Amino acid sequence: MSIRTRIILATLAVVAAVTVGSVAYTIDRERRWAVARLLDAIGADIRLVQVVTAGPLYDGNIAQLNAILDSLFANPDILRITLAETRGDIALARNREPATELGEQIERRVRVSRGGDELGTVRVVYTTANIEQRLTQSRNTVVLFSLLLMAALSVVIYMLASRLTRPIERLTRAARAIAAGDLGRDIDTRGAAETAVLGQSFVQMRDAVREKIADLAENNRHLREEIEQRRQAERERDRLASIIEATSDLVSVADPNGKVLYFNRAGRSMLGIGTGNGQPATIPEVHPRWASDLVVAEGVPAAIRDGIWSGETAVLRRDGREIPVSQVILSHKDPEGKLLYLSTIMRDVTERKRAEAALRASEERFAKMFREAPENMTLVGAADGRYLDVNHEFERQTGYARAEAIGRTSLELGLWANPSLREDMFRSLHASGSVHEWEFTLNRRDGTRRDALIDATMVNLGGEPCWLFIMRDITERKLAENALRQSEQRFRALVELSSDWYWTTDEHHRFTFREGEVLRRMGLAPEADYGKTRWEMDFVSPQAEGWDAHRAALERREEFRDLLAARRGGDGELYWATISGRPLFDAKGGFLGYHGTGRDVTAQVRAEQALRRLNAELEEAVKARTAELAAANKELEAFVYSVSHDLRAPLRGIDGFSQVLVAEHGARLDPEARRLLERVRAAAQRMGRLIADLLELSRLTRTEMRTQEVDLSELARGVADELAGEARGRDLRWHIESGMKVRGDRAMLRIALVNLLGNALKYTRDAAPALIALERVERRGQVEEFVVRDNGAGFDMAYAARLFQPFQRLHAQHEFEGTGIGLATVQRVIAKHGGEIRGEGRPGAGAAFYFTLPV
Amino acid sequence: MEQPHILLVEDNPDDADLTVVALRNNRIANHIVIARDGAEALELLFGPRAGATPELPAVVILDLNLPKISGIEVLQRIRSTPRSALLPVVMLTTSVEDRDVLASYRNGCNAYVQKPVSFDDFLDAAGRLGLFWLLLNVRPPGQ
Numbered sequence: 002m003s004i005r006t007r008i009i010l011a012t013l014a015v016v017a018a019v020t021v022g023s024v025a026y027t028i029d030r031e032r033r034w035a036v037a038r039l040l041d042a043i044g045a046d047i048r049l050v051q052v053v054t055a056g057p058l059y060d061g062n063i064a065q066l067n068a069i070l071d072s073l074f075a076n077p078d079i080l081r082i083t084l085a086e087t088r089g090d091i092a093l094a095r096n097r098e099p100a101t102e103l104g105e106q107i108e109r110r111v112r113v114s115r116g117g118d119e120l121g122t123v124r125v126v127y128t129t130a131n132i133e134q135r136l137t138q139s140r141n142t143v144v145l146f147s148l149l150l151m152a153a154l155s156v157v158i159y160m161l162a163s164r165l166t167r168p169i170e171r172l173t174r175a176a177r178a179i180a181a182g183d184l185g186r187d188i189d190t191r192g193a194a195e196t197a198v199l200g201q202s203f204v205q206m207r208d209a210v211r212e213k214i215a216d217l218a219e220n221n222r223h224l225r226e227e228i229e230q231r232r233q234a235e236r237e238r239d240r241l242a243s244i245i246e247a248t249s250d251l252v253s254v255a256d257p258n259g260k261v262l263y264f265n266r267a268g269r270s271m272l273g274i275g276t277g278n279g280q281p282a283t284i285p286e287v288h289p290r291w292a293s294d295l296v297v298a299e300g301v302p303a304a305i306r307d308g309i310w311s312g313e314t315a316v317l318r319r320d321g322r323e324i325p326v327s328q329v330i331l332s333h334k335d336p337e338g339k340l341l342y343l344s345t346i347m348r349d350v351t352e353r354k355r356a357e358a359a360l361r362a363s364e365e366r367f368a369k370m371f372r373e374a375p376e377n378m379t380l381v382g383a384a385d386g387r388y389l390d391v392n393h394e395f396e397r398q399t400g401y402a403r404a405e406a407i408g409r410t411s412l413e414l415g416l417w418a419n420p421s422l423r424e425d426m427f428r429s430l431h432a433s434g435s436v437h438e439w440e441f442t443l444n445r446r447d448g449t450r451r452d453a454l455i456d457a458t459m460v461n462l463g464g465e466p467c468w469l470f471i472m473r474d475i476t477e478r479k480l481a482e483n484a485l486r487q488s489e490q491r492f493r494a495l496v497e498l499s500s501d502w503y504w505t506t507d508e509h510h511r512f513t514f515r516e517g518e519v520l521r522r523m524g525l526a527p528e529a530d531y532g533k534t535r536w537e538m539d540f541v542s543p544q545a546e547g548w549d550a551h552r553a554a555l556e557r558r559e560e561f562r563d564l565l566a567a568r569r570g571g572d573g574e575l576y577w578a579t580i581s582g583r584p585l586f587d588a589k590g591g592f593l594g595y596h597g598t599g600r601d602v603t604a605q606v607r608a609e610q611a612l613r614r615l616n617a618e619l620e621e622a623v624k625a626r627t628a629e630l631a632a633a634n635k636e637l638e639a640f641v642y643s644v645s646h647d648l649r650a651p652l653r654g655i656d657g658f659s660q661v662l663v664a665e666h667g668a669r670l671d672p673e674a675r676r677l678l679e680r681v682r683a684a685a686q687r688m689g690r691l692i693a694d695l696l697e698l699s700r701l702t703r704t705e706m707r708t709q710e711v712d713l714s715e716l717a718r719g720v721a722d723e724l725a726g727e728a729r730g731r732d733l734r735w736h737i738e739s740g741m742k743v744r745g746d747r748a749m750l751r752i753a754l755v756n757l758l759g760n761a762l763k764y765t766r767d768a769a770p771a772l773i774a775l776e777r778v779e780r781r782g783q784v785e786e787f788v789v790r791d792n793g794a795g796f797d798m799a800y801a802a803r804l805f806q807p808f809q810r811l812h813a814q815h816e817f818e819g820t821g822i823g824l825a826t827v828q829r830v831i832a833k834h835g836g837e838i839r840g841e842g843r844p845g846a847g848a849a850f851y852f853t854l855p856v
Numbered sequence: 857m858e859q860p861h862i863l864l865v866e867d868n869p870d871d872a873d874l875t876v877v878a879l880r881n882n883r884i885a886n887h888i889v890i891a892r893d894g895a896e897a898l899e900l901l902f903g904p905r906a907g908a909t910p911e912l913p914a915v916v917i918l919d920l921n922l923p924k925i926s927g928i929e930v931l932q933r934i935r936s937t938p939r940s941a942l943l944p945v946v947m948l949t950t951s952v953e954d955r956d957v958l959a960s961y962r963n964g965c966n967a968y969v970q971k972p973v974s975f976d977d978f979l980d981a982a983g984r985l986g987l988f989w990l991l992l993n994v995r996p997p998g999q
Contacts, residue, residue: 642953646921646950653973654871656974657874660975686974693952
């Protein structure tokens, strides 16, 4: 802040403080005086109100009261007047807003009374607002005046101060510029006397400083140039040193006496030494004996003589190891030709040597591999096509020895069944540099032929270009290929012609292949379901969980057979198929999926369904018929039972009373009457027998079998004895084979034998002797056939069908008596035992009845 | 001592007459009392409800198929009554059914004779019956 500004501000501050103080004091005094006057006026007003309102209030003269209040309210210091009569009849009021918010309110309350009676109350509120307003106006006036005064004062002070302070300010600015380094600036030395002296001294001092600075700048420039030159030289030297230090070759320097002066880093590391001590002192110490001899005897003299020598030497490491190097020795001389020092560069050639050795080994390996390789390999000269070498496998495959082959061409050996093919191959070989899987027929030395493939490529052997041939015998493979092709054709034929189809699925049981003409006949595209599992397909049967058992079997990798499934074909018809499959595994036993066949069995399933339906119907019918039959049988049995009993009683009567008639009244009857009565009796008795036989037949039907082992021979003998008793006097010859054992109901079998043997006896009546036999015929598994044979009357086979029907007789009653029930009974017995019976006979030549029984 | 009578229980009059003829032809002179049904037979054997007990016959010839009370029932009554428990009873019937024969013997008949259709056979059978039971058989003591 300049001096001038400070002076002005100080002066103004003093004037302002005085003005504010005096104005505050004056206004405060003015306010107190005005308020005191107001209080005086209020006192007078109140007293006046007490007096003037008592009368009108007492009288109730409101007009007068209003007039009093109006006159009072003319005073602008009054804000509010309220007049309230004690009785409450009269209540008057006046109100106004204060002129300003400033000031305070003064309230007075007076009771108006007359003669001790209180008539009412008057409340008057005053304000000092008017006073404050006036005071504010006067304060504003004073402040305005003061400000004008101060402004005028400022101008006067400014003018005075300018003359004094301006030269000093100029000097100050010049000093600041010099401090900032601006020495060339003009300095104004005008001003008051003291100020001018000060300014001139300041100018002298500035000139001296300016001269000194120019000297210093010159010195600095020289110094910088010198430093830069030195740095340049150092960088050059460092670069050369770093190149030498960085190179992987050994670099060394020695004096003309052979004393070693320097080794670079690669050299130290090659020698296996650190910096400083331990460094070889002379040239021979660097090399092994043989190399140092070479260097000292030949290298150094040659370098001195010619300026440079190079050769293959070696470095001796600290640890005794020898490192092969290729070495260059240089000699450095001054212009007069005097030797200054020797330098050498050595390169480690260990790797090169190793690579050369490796190459040699590789070539040996190749030779061995070539010779021992399991492939037929040959090397052929590119120029003449003659064998340079052949391997063992060549000898084995062609039958030619190595010695025979080398130096000859394959054509000369006659290896090519078709020599023109060889020309083609070489043409192709020359064109493209190699051939791949060139097929040809090989003629072996023994004349047999083999199919082979040739691969050939150009190789460089010891710098000589030649062809490497590899030949593979593919005879077996071709045979296998042919077999495969045939198998595929057979499969194709099978697929196209059979009513089966073939399918494969992957390890997730999704279809990967399906082929068969029959599928197309069903209207199904074989490929349509690829990628789907069976249970994802639209089978009508099985559905959903119907596949669970099958899927479980698949997870167990089990073979499955004849899985029945139904599906709608492209034509909407329901087709049935049986599917069979087995799992496929790779060589390591990994599961690959399933493969198998499907078969269209729609016709079969439809037939089976029809058959099943028919069977069910038939079974129902049989059941119904059986029930009907059983009921009918029962009725019939009851009928037979009662009939046979009830019929016999009258017969007995007929017979009995006829007898009684003859016995008691015979004398009165003529012989003809008696003969007729006898015929009546005979008829009745015959009917009686008929009924008895019928009864027996029916009883057989109803009786439960009691199966046991029965000695048929013994049983037959008993029956024969019994029968023989009834036929005394006849010439009878029985032949009953012994030891015939059967399983059956003894009582029933006896009835059968009685009838069979009885028949035989009856029909042999006219034969003498009568021959009756019971014999075994043959055993058939669990049953045995027997025969009852006689030499009696026999029968006509034309009527054989009627033999076993009840009441059917082949002979007239007068020839042979009988009821016609006997054979029916026999047949029933045999049938109950699960056997069969048949009769054979010829009239006059006897009869034979064959029957089977379980044994 | 008066000859004891024979009780013939037979509903068929023809058979009854023929049986009588057959017995007479075999010179069996015992008085023959005929009962036409089971109830009558029981009355003849054990008397009416309030009456005195009649004398027992020498033998009872009993048909199986009888009106009112069957032959088997009559047989059971005879055997279950102490007085007649040992009375000889001969079943004379047309039936040769096993079940009838078994039922008769099981209830204690002394003999089972089938009525043959032929009167000659019938005479034989009746004769054997009469001789056996009336002449040869010793009656139980105290009767």
